[in-house]
Amino acid sequence: MKGPHAPVRVDWLSRHMEPILDPGQPILDAHHHLWDRPDSRYRCEDFLADIAHGHNVLASIYVQCRTGYRPDGPKMLRPIGEVETIRRWACNAGTNAFPAKLIAHADLLLGSSAQAVIDALMEAGEGTICGIRNTTAYHPDPTLTSNPKPAPAGLLKADTFLQGAGVVARAGLVLDIWAYQTQLDDVFDLAAAHSDLTVVIDHMGGPLGAGAYRENRSAHFESWRAGIERLAQLPNTRIKIGGFGLMVMGKDYHLADTPPSSEQLAYDWQHHVDVCLNAFGAQRAMFESNFPVDKGMFSYPVLWNAFKRLASPLSADERAALFHGTAAATYGIDFSKFKINTSGRK
Template sequence: MLDPNLPIIDPHHHLWDHPGERYLLPDLLRDTASGHRIEATVFVQCGAMYRAEGPEAERPLGETAFVTRASGRHGGTHACAGIIGMVDLTLGDRVAPLLEAHRAIAGPLFRGIRNRTAWHPSPEIRTNLVTPPPGPLEHPGFAAGARQVARAGLTLDVWAYHTQLPLVLALARAVPELAIILDHCGGPLGVGPFAGRRAEVFPAWREQVRALAALPNMAVKLGGLAMQVNGFDFHLAGRPPGSAALAEAWRPYIETCIEAFGPARCMFESNFPVDKGMCSYPVLWNAFKRLASGASAEEKAALFHGTAARTYGLPSSFSTSPAR
């Protein structure tokens, strides 16, 4: 492990039990105990453990209840110290009581919302187990729902492909009081109609990232690049990649985000178990540490734990506890 005493808050992972694919608390804890100093984690909605009955808008409460039961300290890690749940923001002003219902279940663990928003018309581009309908970001009620999230003092995570970043920009401008976190480096696509076109996609993606970074209510998660949709085909090789190979492939994207947003608005993320399809948890964090090797101690503190703690309102003790 590189720099094994560096405190880390992993601000983006999932828990689920789907047919043929399971990643639950014991699986997460095996990863967080694999050598890096993971002080805390943040769960992000993934459409799992919903209620089987009741009003459609209330079914995601089942996921929040499940994750709340999983939250707690296990060894040196507080798993699911923050919970990002699902409330359909296209409901507009009707979002408010749903937010309170999630809070009634999770209390202070409940820190924000994420909707299914990543969408592209190509059938070859898909990152959700259930394909979301097109258009939630530009739905007339979405910004109104987002304002309710801001009024509640919560955050909004947005997972969008690079082709959708103008919609994210419009949302951030329409609701400047809302803290919005752009997931997975803004989704530079590398499959389907974008396969083999990295040289064309990169400048278009970079232009949108810089435009988003100009808005003070935006932050970005550095990760998610091991998803197949980004076009890095490490999963096709005979052996899993090492951290040096990952760092070399991802450097242009990570450095662009850090240069645009600054370390105070950037946070490294695992996106596990999704990114587990290409690399292991310890190799992933070694890659991030290689990418941050030239940063100052203060900048590393922000990138690996400080930005996540501040953004999600997590206790500062998660990033200041004595070395193990």
């Protein structure tokens, strides 16, 4: 599948390098992908190479992206192959921390029948499955897409999807949702209907900046802010801060002659990050790399330098929550077992 993302250009990324800030800060990368696609490859060894530049990344969480599905058998069980594939890749790379946990896919439109899929996922994961995510980001403008296979309209409101969300809750798993700002009311209704379900909002709830959203940016920002602040009123919601490299956000760093610095990224992202932190607080927010999707826009070391700049005014407890504490608590990860040394290498 060809993804609608900025292509990764290693030579272009190498045009800007900078020293690592606060190299001792422990990090749990709360959201990344792995894949082997016709147009790009990003396996465990590629992720390990990205984290080897000085940041103290001790563990990570893999998020489903249709990698390694079974080629045959019952369609609803084919996503089991993703769990099998990622665990095999991690084993071959000699790591049990990257990823430490997996957010898998079970089609929640199956309603109560999703239970059988979740049971199979958990059996295949042997304790590594911490959540479920479906492809849910949708916009009627076909140019505003962030998935090779975009979601259908109205999925988050479908009765069967809501039933499937209840299955996720009963399984003790987290539901990750990637939705654009135009869908945040639907996310609110879903989270409100399942108070026993932890709902994690990926990529800050999809603030849009591409297409028609390049005009009247302040109005679109305020609309996004209102949706985020409303969602934060529900105690069972959490938010991931990141995803700024998604094309739908309209940052266009990839069009410049040189990659952005962490100072530029922190400046550009400040207002969005402030909204998320003011609404959710650090104890309900977490940083994510969203690699390799965002790698077409900036490098891994520069990304985490930008996050460190943004978090620098906060207290030590707030920084700990953003960089690892919230993600560990949300997804049931014993982060202490990964704190082996200050370099973060196993």
